[in-house]
Amino acid sequence: MIVVTGGAGFIGSNIIRGLNQRGEKNILLVDNLVNGHKMKNIADLDIADYMDKNQFIEKIDSPHFFDGIRAIFHQGACSATTEWNGQYVMSNNYDYSKRLLHNCIARNAAFLYASSASVYGTGANGFRVDRASERPINMYAYSKFQFDQYVRGLIAKTDIPIAGFRYFNVYGPREQHKGSMSSTAYHFNQQIIAQGVAKLFQGSDGYSDGEQRRDFVYIDDVVDVNLWFLDHPEQRGIYNVGTGRAESFNAMANAVIAWHGRGQIDYIPFPEHLIGAYQSFTEADISGLRDAGYHKAFLTVAEGVKRYLDWLNTP
Template identity: 75%
Template sequence: MIVVTGGAGFIGSNLIRALNDRGESNVLLVDHLVNGQKMHNIADLDIADYLDKAQFIEKIETPHFFDKVRAVFHQGACSSTTEWDGQYVMMNNYDYSKRLLNSCITKNVAFIYASSASVYGNGKHGFRVDRSCEHPINMYAYSKFQFDQYVRHLLPETRSAIAGFRYFNVYGPREQHKGEMSSTAFHFNRQIIEQKKAKLFEGCDGLANGEQRRDFVYVDDVVDVNLWFLDHPEQRGIYNVGTGKAETFNDVAQAVTDWHGEGSIEYIPFPEHLKGVYQSYTQADMTGLRQAGYAKEFLGVKKGIAKYLDWLNREQ
């Protein structure tokens, strides 16, 4: 059996879809369906069983629970970057992850987990998987960073298959439940349909309007990396998962209007509350992933968004 925590979420549900495409349906989906809208992400998936996160946590350390499990994809977390209840965030993202990892090590179960590019904070020191670049600036990022630190201490002491991925700006199918936290591609698509205009922030940090840059990565590429590490358990460590190429929000909006064959771009005032805490630039250093042996190329914004909108607008 394969366990996917956060299995009804964005990346988790896409992982299960890809496992199904491989003929793998012996999947335990773990989630916390307070937001019942997430059921739309999993209605077309084949799984063996479902457990609420609270039930799953109760079972983690029971003697034989992991006897038939061969891998855990740990995608579940409190992902809100505005949650400042540190005790809550650390309990959900750090303590839970530690307990799950240690149980996997005890049973020699592969543990593949979601970290976050948010550990790099404002990015002033770069985006390498290196302690000198890491400076989280919110509780979510800190919880992810501290778990990475825990993994770093454990890796030399075990030969278990452990891989963590610092996701950059992921977009693609099955993200609609995220509301305001959905990708800009999702929001621009809706804006073009409803208003014929994609709304972008004006420039900041000395950049022209819409010229802020992010490393936008398509969810299918993220899933492929996860599955590659499932197939290559000898590769262990923490890795960036982006494209390695920063592209502008103008590029994203243009890709959306190109797909629709209509629409324009409107620049709106940069929000006051984001000044000084906004990432104007992110770009994954992909050295570690390439050195591990992952050679597949990643989709750029133009091709990735076209693929996404083919799916998204068919589903409307």
């Protein structure tokens, strides 16, 4: 059996979709469906069983509970960057992850988990997978960073497949439940439909209006990386998952406008509360992926937005 935690969420549900496309259906989906709208993400997926996150956590250390599990895709986490209850965040993102990892080690199961590009903070020190670049600026980022540190200290002491993925700005199908945390591609699409205007921030940090740049990576590419590492258990470590090519918010908005064949951009004042706490530039150093042997090209914003909106705007 394969376990996917956070399996009803954005990335988790797409990983299950990718597994289904391979014919994999012996899947345990773990999630918290307090937000029942997430069921729309999994209604077309095939799984063997569902388990509530709290029930799963209670059973993690039970004898034989992990017997027969060959891999865990650990995507579940408290992902709110505005959550400052450190005890809560560390319990959900750090302690929970450690328990899963140690049970995988005990049962010789692969452990593939979600880290985050947020560990790089404002990006002032670059985006390489090394300690010098890592400077988290909120509790969510710190919890991801600290678990990566724990993995670094443990990975040489075990030979099970372990891979952590620092996702950059992921966008694509099955993210609509995230509300304000959904991607700019999703929000620009909704704005063009409702008002014909995509709203972008005015210039900041030396960037002109809408020219702040992010490494936008399409969800299908993220899934492909995860499944590639499942197929290549000899490759172990922590990896950036992005395109390696930053593109502007203007490029994202213009791709959405091009798909609709109408619309314009409106630049709004940069929020004061984000000054000094905003990533105006991100660009994944993907040399680690390439060195591991993953050589597939990533979709550009123009390619990914077209694929996304073809799906998103189909009744």
